[in-house]
Amino acid sequence: MTRTWQTAPAVGHPLTRIEGLDKVTGHARYAGDIALPGLVHGWVVPATVARGRVRALDVGAALAMPGVLAVLHRENAPRLADIGEGTLFLFQNDRVPHHGAPVALVIADTPERAREAAERIRVDYFEEPHDVLFRPDHPGLYEPDHVNPRLPTVTDKGDVDAALAGAAVLVDGEYRTPAQHNNAMEPHSSTAAWAERRVTVFTSTQHAFGTARTLTRLFGFDPGTVHVVSEHVGGGFGNKGLPRPDVVLAVMAATLVGRPVRVTLTRPQLFALTGYRTPTAQRVRLGADADGRLVALEHRAASQTSTLLEFTEQSASYSRAMYASGNLRTSHRVVALDVPTPRWMRAPGEAPGSFGLESAMDELAEACGVDPVELRLRNDTGTEPESGLPFSSRRLADCLREGARRFGWAGRDPRPAARRDGRWWRGTGVAGAHYPARTAPTVAHATALRDGGYVVRVGAADIGTGARTALTQLAADALEVPVDQVRLLVGDSDFGLAQVAGGSMGTASWSWPVMTACHDLARRLASGEPIPPDGLTSTFDSTEAVGARRDVARYAFGAHFAEVAVDVATGEVRVPRLTGVYAVGRVVNPLTARSQLVGGMTMGLSCALLEESMMDAGTGDFLNHNLADYHVATNADVRDLDVAFVDDPDDELNPAGVKGLGEIGIVGVPAAIANAMWHATGVRQRELPINPARAAL
Ligand code: MOS
Numbered sequence: 001m002t003r004t005w006q007t008a009p010a011v012g013h014p015l016t017r018i019e020g021l022d023k024v025t026g027h028a029r030y031a032g033d034i035a036l037p038g039l040v041h042g043w044v045v046p047a048t049v050a051r052g053r054v055r056a057l058d059v060g061a062a063l064a065m066p067g068v069l070a071v072l073h074r075e076n077a078p079r080l081a082d083i084g085e086g087t088l089f090l091f092q093n094d095r096v097p098h099h100g101a102p103v104a105l106v107i108a109d110t111p112e113r114a115r116e117a118a119e120r121i122r123v124d125y126f127e128e129p130h131d132v133l134f135r136p137d138h139p140g141l142y143e144p145d146h147v148n149p150r151l152p153t154v155t156d157k158g159d160v161d162a163a164l165a166g167a168a169v170l171v172d173g174e175y176r177t178p179a180q181h182n183n184a185m186e187p188h189s190s191t192a193a194w195a196e197r198r199v200t201v202f203t204s205t206q207h208a209f210g211t212a213r214t215l216t217r218l219f220g221f222d223p224g225t226v227h228v229v230s231e232h233v234g235g236g237f238g239n240k241g242l243p244r245p246d247v248v249l250a251v252m253a254a255t256l257v258g259r260p261v262r263v264t265l266t267r268p269q270l271f272a273l274t275g276y277r278t279p280t281a282q283r284v285r286l287g288a289d290a291d292g293r294l295v296a297l298e299h300r301a302a303s304q305t306s307t308l309l310e311f312t313e314q315s316a317s318y319s320r321a322m323y324a325s326g327n328l329r330t331s332h333r334v335v336a337l338d339v340p341t342p343r344w345m346r347a348p349g350e351a352p353g354s355f356g357l358e359s360a361m362d363e364l365a366e367a368c369g370v371d372p373v374e375l376r377l378r379n380d381t382g383t384e385p386e387s388g389l390p391f392s393s394r395r396l397a398d399c400l401r402e403g404a405r406r407f408g409w410a411g412r413d414p415r416p417a418a419r420r421d422g423r424w425w426r427g428t429g430v431a432g433a434h435y436p437a438r439t440a441p442t443v444a445h446a447t448a449l450r451d452g453g454y455v456v457r458v459g460a461a462d463i464g465t466g467a468r469t470a471l472t473q474l475a476a477d478a479l480e481v482p483v484d485q486v487r488l489l490v491g492d493s494d495f496g497l498a499q500v501a502g503g504s505m506g507t508a509s510w511s512w513p514v515m516t517a518c519h520d521l522a523r524r525l526a527s528g529e530p531i532p533p534d535g536l537t538s539t540f541d542s543t544e545a546v547g548a549r550r551d552v553a554r555y556a557f558g559a560h561f562a563e564v565a566v567d568v569a570t571g572e573v574r575v576p577r578l579t580g581v582y583a584v585g586r587v588v589n590p591l592t593a594r595s596q597l598v599g600g601m602t603m604g605l606s607c608a609l610l611e612e613s614m615m616d617a618g619t620g621d622f623l624n625h626n627l628a629d630y631h632v633a634t635n636a637d638v639r640d641l642d643v644a645f646v647d648d649p650d651d652e653l654n655p656a657g658v659k660g661l662g663e664i665g666i667v668g669v670p671a672a673i674a675n676a677m678w679h680a681t682g683v684r685q686r687e688l689p690i691n692p693a694r695a696a697l
Contacts, residue, residue, distance in 0.1 A: 010474075010483050013590075014591035016469075031186075031230065037260075039259070040109055040261055041107070041108060042072070043105065044269055045103050049096055049620075050099045050621075055124040056122075057074075057122070067109040068107070069109070069257050070107045071105070072106075077092070081218055086308030086309040088244075088245065088248045089308075097306060098308075098339050101273075102245055102273070105263070130620050134615075136176075143332065144333075147317065153331065158326050160329040163295045169288045169364065171288075172284075173283070174281065174282070175281075175356040175360075176686065177355055177607075179614075181277075183630065184234060184235030184236055184239070189203065191261065191262040198227055202229050204233050205228065205230045205243070206502050207498075208229065210243075212228040214243050215251060230492075236461075238502055239274045239344065241344050270625075271613065271622045274343075278311075279304060280313060280356075282299065284299050292365065297323065298330075299329075299357060301314075301315035301333075303334050304335050306337065306340060306342070311334075313348055316331060318434070320384070324379050347435060347600075347667050350667045358671030361376065371414065381394075389551060393583070394557060395583035395648050396557040406581065407579040414679075423567055424566060424568070425565070425568060426564070426566075427566075427676045428679055430559065430561050432559055432560075435555065436556075438504070438505040442459070442498045442513050443458070444517045446539075447537040453485055454521075455488075455535070459493060460491070461490060466591075467507055473589060474511045478514070478519050480522060496541075504556070504662045507658050508585075508658040512654045513540040520538040521538040560578065560580050560604070562577070566680050571695035573695050574639070577639065578640070579643075580597055580600075582645050586656060586658055596661050600664065602633050604665065604666040607670050607689070608670040683697065
């Protein structure tokens with residue numbers, strides 16, 4: 001394939017995805033597409049009770065079926081080390097932790113035969129009473145030792161109670177968000193194949209290196225035994241950030257039958273086995289002076305986890321960094337239920353937490369009679385409210401002002417329920433946004449070849465974001481060559497230490513060693529160093545450099561503006577316009593960056609109006625575990641999405657000046673829409689999703 005596009009510098013240009021043609025012509029191979037000789041297929045047998053133990057497993061009928069090689073279960077499964085990853089500790093005991101947990105895996109020559117045999121397996125259970133419904137007053141709620149990603153559970157600065165008691169204006173709101181599932185287009189799929197004491201695993205993951213590391217510890221393998229390959233990934237949104245049962249089952253099964261085994265999960269199985277966003281209940285109390293300046297902010301969040309693993313969504317952490325308040329308290333509680341394990345889903349913490357705080361800020365604006373954009377500007381701050389650290393850069397105010405200008409906010413009539421247009425009530429709303437700008441250690445290798453080409457290897461993952469393209473641009477500029485001279489390889493655990501494609505820190509983390517290794521290689525070539533037959537390679541590990549940075553607060557900022565139209569009769573909500581303005585450090589590729597933000601805003605819209613995983617109290621199953629019943633926003637729901645950037649030069653980040661922009665697009669969008677709902681109808685929407693039943697007047 002030739003690419004005609006070339007210019008220098010490459011960074012800042014809207015280069016189309018390097019693998020785009022391969023993807024749209026079907027040449028790109030996803031994990032479930034890899035052809036291997038002798039490949040057989042595993043099919044999960046899910047538990048049909050929510051809690052209990054397996055009393056007996058009758059696999060006789062399944063084993064007698066044509067094409068069936070084996071049934072994997074607790075009596076023949078390889079032993080695993082208990083590494084504190086309960087969701088992966090499969091077939092090690094007879095416990096059923098939740099509905100849909102694997103109790104066996106059928107291995108057959110085709111997926112169809114494996115599936116048919118799986119349905120013939122008879123499982124008898126000792127059933128126990130189960131508890132699967134989250135509620136904010138659940139007696140089992142407790143304060144965990146820390147919250148995701150190892151943040152403190154509680155922070156408490158100043159005297160919140162005294163400040164609230166003395167405040168001129170008070171807001172006290174309870175906000176609820178439902179369980180939501182990540183639902184990438186490509187389901188989780190893993191294929192494991194042993195050859196010469198090494199197991200190669202083709203899997204759909206945001207983190208090949210981390211998957212290899214976890215499998216090595218879990219199975220007690222010698223270092224170097226596991227090789228994880230993940231060239232293309234059809235979406236992740238967090239639930240491919242860590243290994244899931246499919247990868248463990250594939251390795252177990254390949255070990256048992258001595259042939260390559262593929263395990264692909266079905267959409268309903270994804271709902272039980274790969275993670276989801278916990279439901280949350282949040283209480284936000286704001287105290288302010290008469291002009292709307294905060295004197296006290298308290299944000300308390302409750303969420304659920306499973307009995308397999310303690311995962312606590314950091315929803316209240318959003319309030320630690322957003323608006324100035326001398327008195328600031330945040331806290332979290334969690335309850336362990338007999339449910340599938342909630343994990344990362346795009347902007348964990350910030351996405352639900354921003355619904356709480358940014359909704360409460362709108363209520364404060366109403367209470368003080370201050371414009372909601374102006375209120376946020378009044379509560380802007382130069383230092384991180386909780387820590388007191390300076391921000392590396394914080395251009396929230398510029399995002400708010402530029403967003404207001406683009407959206408046409410000026411002259412907005414603040415009165416609620418004052419704009420009726422035929423059958424539609426109309427309104428507009430705003431919310432701020434931030435997302436941490438993290439950078440983490442990674443290794444990269446840059447190689448000059450004798451034919452004039454360059455190969456750069458880094459254990460990154462391109463989950464559809466355009467990461468491969470952005471890294472190629474950064475590498476080309478560092479080497480001072482056109483982009484089509486650089487081949488950038490990702491998705492391979494053998495490339496060494498790498499950061500997950502998650503937490504919006506992928507490009508920020510991977511670019512550091514990529515650029516440094518490329519600079520070093522260019523210097524060596526310029527000094528006349530000869531290229532050996534297998535190429536001249538420079539390697540860089542950013543661990544030390546990342547650790548040596550100054551202690552400052554690093555965040556991307558943004559502002560979201562929404563217009564809604566609410567059908568007076570049916571409660572149908574439409575969002576004709578969304579505007580997002582972002583300060584995200586350097587924009588390496590404006591085309592793929594915009595796509596990330598359009599995707600995030602769409603997910604925010606989807607979260608505001610549609611997405612809700614419904615837990616069935618009787619079975620412990622998510623009832624709407626398919627894309628017919630679990631509604632995700634489609635093109636028809638998305639109208640005018642406007643994305644813009646404000647300049648955000650920031651040299652306290654990483655050599656690329658990148659803050660990351662995968663997640664900030666979702667943060668604040670549900671609140672902007674809920675705030676617009678109030679403006680349209682005069683009714684506060686404190687619970688998501690704002691479906692017709694909730695929106696009906
Ligand atoms: Mo994101 S939830 O860190 O993939």
